[in-house]
Amino acid sequence: xxxxxxxxxxxxxxxxxxxxxxxxxxxxxxxxxxxxxxxxxxxxxxxxxxxxxxxxxxxxxxxxxxxxxxxxxxxxxxxxxxxxxxxxxxxxxxxxxxxxxxxxxxxxxxxxxxxxxxxxxxxxxxxxxxxxxxxxxxxxxxxxxxxxxxxxxxxxxxxxxxxxxxxxxxxxxxxxxxxxxxxxxxxxxxxxxxxxxxxxxxxxxxxxxxxxxxxxxxxxxxxxxxxxxxxxxxxxxxxxxxxxxxxxxxxxxxxxxxxxxxxxxxxxxxxxxxxxxxxxxxxxxxxxxxxxxxxxxxxxxxxxxxxxxxxxxxxxxxxxxxxxxxxxxxxxxxxxxxxxxxxxxxxxxxxxxxxxxxxxxxxxxxxxxxxxxxxxxxxxxxxxxxxxxxxxxxxxxxxxxxxxxxxxxxxxxxxxxxxxxxxxxxxxxxxxxxxxxxxxxxxxxxxxxxxxxxxxxxxxxxxxxxxxxxxxxxxxxxxxxxxxxxxxxxxxxxxxxxxxxxxxxxxx
Amino acid sequence: xxxxxxxxxxxxxxxxxxxxxxxxxxxxxxxxxxxxxxxxxxxxxxxxxxxxxxxxxxxxxxxxxxxxxxxxxxxxxxxxxxxxxxxxxxxxxxxxxxxxxxxxxxxxxxxxxxxxxxxxxxxxxxxxxxxxxxxxxxxxxxxxxxxxxxxxxxxxxxxxxxxxxxxxxxxxxxxxxxxxxxxxxxxxxxxxxxxxxxxxxxxxxxxxxxxxxxxxxxxxxxxxxxxxxxxxxxxxxxxxxxxxxxxxxxxxxxxxxxxxxxxxxxxxxxxxxxxxxxxxxxxxxxxxxxxxxxxxxxxxxxxxxxxxxxxxxxxxxxxxxx
Numbered sequence: 042x043x044x045x046x047x048x049x050x051x052x053x054x055x056x057x058x059x060x061x062x063x064x065x066x067x068x069x070x071x072x073x074x075x076x077x078x079x080x081x082x083x084x085x086x087x088x089x090x091x092x093x094x095x096x097x098x099x100x101x102x103x104x105x106x107x108x109x110x111x112x113x114x115x116x117x118x119x120x121x122x123x124x125x126x127x128x129x130x131x132x133x134x135x136x137x138x139x140x141x142x143x144x145x146x147x148x149x150x151x152x153x154x155x156x157x158x159x160x161x162x163x164x165x166x167x168x169x170x171x172x173x174x175x176x177x178x179x180x181x182x183x184x185x186x187x188x189x190x191x192x193x194x195x196x197x198x199x200x201x202x203x204x205x206x207x208x209x210x211x212x213x214x215x216x217x218x219x220x221x222x223x224x225x226x227x228x229x230x231x232x233x234x235x236x237x238x239x240x241x242x243x244x245x246x247x248x249x250x251x252x253x254x255x256x257x258x259x260x261x262x263x264x265x266x267x268x269x270x271x272x273x274x275x276x277x278x279x280x281x282x283x284x285x286x287x288x289x290x291x292x293x294x295x296x297x298x299x300x301x302x303x304x305x306x307x308x309x310x311x312x313x314x315x316x317x318x319x320x321x322x323x324x325x326x327x328x329x330x331x332x333x334x335x336x337x338x339x340x341x342x343x344x345x346x347x348x349x350x351x352x353x354x355x356x357x358x359x360x361x362x363x364x365x366x367x368x369x370x371x372x373x374x375x376x377x378x379x380x381x382x383x384x385x386x387x388x389x390x391x392x393x394x395x396x397x398x399x400x401x402x403x404x405x406x407x408x409x410x411x412x413x414x415x416x417x418x419x420x421x422x423x424x425x426x427x428x429x430x431x432x433x434x435x436x437x438x439x440x441x442x443x444x445x446x447x448x449x450x451x452x453x454x455x456x457x458x459x460x461x462x463x464x465x466x467x468x469x470x471x472x473x474x475x476x477x478x479x480x481x482x483x484x485x486x487x488x489x490x491x492x493x494x495x496x497x498x499x500x501x502x503x504x505x506x507x508x509x510x511x512x513x514x515x516x517x518x519x520x521x522x523x524x525x526x527x528x529x530x531x532x533x534x535x536x537x538x539x540x541x542x543x544x545x546x547x548x549x
Numbered sequence: 550x551x552x553x554x555x556x557x558x559x560x561x562x563x564x565x566x567x568x569x570x571x572x573x574x575x576x577x578x579x580x581x582x583x584x585x586x587x588x589x590x591x592x593x594x595x596x597x598x599x600x601x602x603x604x605x606x607x608x609x610x611x612x613x614x615x616x617x618x619x620x621x622x623x624x625x626x627x628x629x630x631x632x633x634x635x636x637x638x639x640x641x642x643x644x645x646x647x648x649x650x651x652x653x654x655x656x657x658x659x660x661x662x663x664x665x666x667x668x669x670x671x672x673x674x675x676x677x678x679x680x681x682x683x684x685x686x687x688x689x690x691x692x693x694x695x696x697x698x699x700x701x702x703x704x705x706x707x708x709x710x711x712x713x714x715x716x717x718x719x720x721x722x723x724x725x726x727x728x729x730x731x732x733x734x735x736x737x738x739x740x741x742x743x744x745x746x747x748x749x750x751x752x753x754x755x756x757x758x759x760x761x762x763x764x765x766x767x768x769x770x771x772x773x774x775x776x777x778x779x780x781x782x783x784x785x786x787x788x789x790x791x792x793x794x795x796x797x798x799x800x801x802x803x804x805x806x807x808x809x810x811x812x813x814x815x816x817x818x819x820x821x822x823x824x825x826x827x828x829x830x831x832x833x834x835x836x837x838x839x840x841x842x843x844x845x846x847x848x849x850x851x852x853x854x855x856x857x858x859x860x861x862x863x864x865x866x867x868x869x870x871x
Binding site: 345364365366368369370375377382383384385386387388389393394397398400404407408409411451 | 735738739740741743744747748751752754755756757758759760761762818819
């Protein structure tokens with residue numbers, strides 16, 4: 042080996058009950074490199090990181106830092122030995138100041154009294170190095186933007202003299218501008234000889250920032266190599282183990298008669314009324330920036346927000362969506378963008394969640410038949426590929442992808458005619474995504490209709506028949522998917538008009 | 550009958566409160582001072598009779614807590630009903646009609662709670678805290694701030710220890726408690742209404758997304774609970790033979806404690822009728838045992854306080870294991 046490894050893991054294995062989560066994984070990190078750790082949700086990345094940080098103990102395998110045996114007794118010990126992990130959800134105390142957060146647990150002090158001057162000096166140096174001297178050490182962290190909070194978290198790692206930095210999905214909640222600045226910081230750290238393990242689902246970003254990659258699949262190393270010699274397609278293929286063209290399976294379907302028509306629909310949360318038609322056997326994609334009114338439109342349609350004006354017609358039946366009970370009765374079904382908060386009752390069982398919107402089939406003389414309900418839930422588990430031990434399992438014990446399939450199965454079970462899906466693939470693994478795309482295709486082929494809201498343009502282009510764009514609370518354009526390009530969609534979402542060139546200062 | 554894994558789990562879930570109950574009973578039956586008197590039929594009957602009033606209220610409270618709410622007005626509601634029964638009898642109403650007046654008054658207070666919570670979008674804690682004062686005040690107003698005497702009638706035999714037709718074995722109050730426990734258990738576990746109440750307590754947003762008429766369900770939940778408090782008020786009148794507006798002061802906390810000891814979660818979505826009943830009996834046997842031992846009142850209060858904390862801690866531990 043030309044350079045000595047900063048960190049080297051050999052033959053790491055970890056078992057949870059019957060599941061072999063990591064199966065003799067090798068991994069190495071050099072000083073001054075960014076090494077991307079890739080894999081689907083559940084591939085074993087988090088477990089590997091937790092072993093590295095000292096939160097878990099490996100069943101087998103060796104870890105070396107700069108050639109010396111590394112056996113952390115816990116996360117604190119790992120930290121002391123130079124490993125800092127920056128998790129997806131940031132670990133800062135919102136009420137404490139920037140200074141207090143950075144120095145937490147490593148305060149410069151004499152006789153128990155905090156030596157503030159020394160602390161401030163150290164913080165100033167670190168923040169300057171990170172190109173963020175404008176962050177004032179005195180303000181509470183809760184007043185900072187997400188991007189700035191991340192800088193604070195990195196500053197904390199640097200202040201503790203970490204040599205190895207693990208970043209878990211660092212850009213998932215950052216704006217483009219903040220992401221760019223973060224990359225500058227990463228490059229600077231790399232030049233200083235820090236080793237960085239970079240975990241991300243955004244492969245384009247990985248190609249931009251990383252030097253090498255290791256892909257985990259089902260707890261094993263599926264591939265590794267130099268970033269320069271690979272492509273997004275190859276990485277995805279390594280992650281999911283099959284060709285990317287299979288990711289957007291196109292089941293043949295033909296748009297038929299109009300099944301949904303909404304005229305002048307406007308809720309208290311929308312600025313302009315929306316008119317729209319949807320046909321049977323059609324998937325309508327909805328694009329737009331976050332907050333552009335996509336979700337508000339779905340919620341109005343489904344009767345979740347108070348209505349100001351407008352009517353909806355589903356399958357020939359006109360109604361005012363005043364309550365979800367009415368909309369469901371008329372054949373609508375909605376998947377919420379937020380699984381945890383709204384979409385699912387995670388402390389209830391899988392069977393209860395799946396059947397809640399239509400309990401009628403399990404009634405006999407007015408009483409619920411629990412056995413029949415569970416049997417039905419088991420059947421749906423097979424049909425939509427939900428991996429769970431039993432229909433009585435509490436939902437929070439399932440992975441994100443499986444939870445989402447329960448939420449979708451609920452709509453199928455309630456026999457909806459029109460499916461309103463708000464960000465159905467958010468935060469789930471690639472395999473589950475592919476299955477959800479396939480399900481949408483199957484629905485269209487079965488003469489149902491789907492409205493599919495997404496922020497991820499490739500999936501809209503790959504799955505939808507037509508795509509509508511929302512901009513500033515208004516539906517600005519609907520066209521066949523074939524007439525859209527990713528750039529065109531982006532432009533329409535940002536400026537509100539696709540055909541005209543962007544003129545600075547112009548507002549539609 | 551085949552015992553499935555899930556059935557076993559349910560039994561294990563109830564085991565905590567049950568173990569507590571058995572422990573309380575065992576400890577007192579081995580105390581030399583009371584051992585001969587504690588576990589005999591007469592004493593058990595008397596403990597059961599004493600439990601009727603708390604149990605009836607706790608049945609309704611279980612429904613409310615499962616649906617994510619709370620009712621601080623339960624005991625005041627009971628007192629109002631108790632006073633109104635005496636008042637109605639003094640007006641010359643037949644006993645049955647007077648009892649119905651008490652139950653209906655309880656239902657009205659519950660309905661009002663439900664309306665205020667759903668229409669004004671106020672938290673149940675605040676609404677029922679207000680209602681606690683209003684109902685208590687009304688009770689005192691109706692009774693002109695003193696006890697209302699009423700002529701004896703068959704109503705006063707609902708809570709006697711030895712029932713008149715002796716084939717009843719135990720007092721009619723106990724039979725009512727058993728009957729309504731069964732009704733409530735079926736309502737909670739076996740009906741769409743019960744499932745909807747549970748879903749609202751577990752996650753109200755999800756319930757709405759699934760087309761549950763959350764407001765209607767909540768109003769019904771508070772009304773049902775109010776009716777049961779009204780019935781408890783009738784039982785209280787039966788026991789006291791007078792309408793006392795100051796009766797059951799602070800009893801709402803005992804009622805809530807029974808539900809919590811029985812596995813109910815104040816954040817909603819969890820709780821069972823059987824668990825609640827066990828909770829009621831744990832407290833009743835404890836009070837009874839302590840009194841028999843001649844221990845002072847404050848001793849009981851400390852023990853019950855400790856049991857509430859222990860029960861919730863055990864519950865938390867059990868959940869972590871899941």
